Amino acid sequence: MLLDKNSILSAKDLKRETVPCPEWGGDIIIQEISALDRDRLWPALVDGEGKNDPINLASKVLVRCIVAEDGTRIFCDAEADDLGKKSSEVINRLFKVAERLNTLTVQDAAIKNSAPGQNDSLPSASV
Numbered sequence: 001m002l003l004d005k006n007s008i009l010s011a012k013d014l015k016r017e018t019v020p021c022p023e024w025g026g027d028i029i030i031q032e033i034s035a036l037d038r039d040r041l042w043p044a045l046v047d048g049e050g051k052n053d054p055i056n057l058a059s060k061v062l063v064r065c066i067v068a069e070d071g072t073r074i075f076c077d078a079e080a081d082d083l084g085k086k087s088s089e090v091i092n093r094l095f096k097v098a099e100r101l102n103t104l105t106v107q108d109a110a111i112k113n114s115a116p117g118q119n120d121s122l123p124s125a126s127v
Contacts, residue, residue: 016029016030019097021090029069030065031066031071041060044080045057058084062095
C-alpha cells in the first residue's frame with residue numbers, strides 16, 4: 001500500500017517509554033525526539049566556539065524527551081538548568097532511557113558538530 005501525505009504525517013512513529021520515578025512521586029514518559037527537535041538540540045551541545053559543551057548535557061536532552069500523555073513536551077528548552085538541579089541519580093536514569101530511544105547518541109551529535117579537525121567526544125552524562 002502506498003502512503004499519502006496525511007498517512008505519513010499522522011503516523012505515531014515516535015517510540016516512548018514510561019519510567020517509574022518514585023523520587024518525584026510518579027511516572028515519567030520519555031519519548032524519542034523528532035528529527036526536527038534533534039537538529040535543534042545539536043547547537044545547544046556546543047559552546048560559542050563550536051567546542052563540545054558537556055555542562056548540563058543530560059538535562060538539555062531530557063527537556064526535549066519528557067512528554068505528557070498526548071506527546072507534547074512538558075519542559076521548554078530554557079528549563080534545562082532548572083531540571084539540571086534535580087537529583088543526578090534520577091537524571092542519569094532518565095537520560096539512559098532517552099539515549100536508548102534515540103537513534104543518534106549525544107556523542108554522535110557532538111562529533112558531527114565539532115570544529116574541523118576536532119575529534120574529542122563528550123564525556124558520559126553519568127556522574
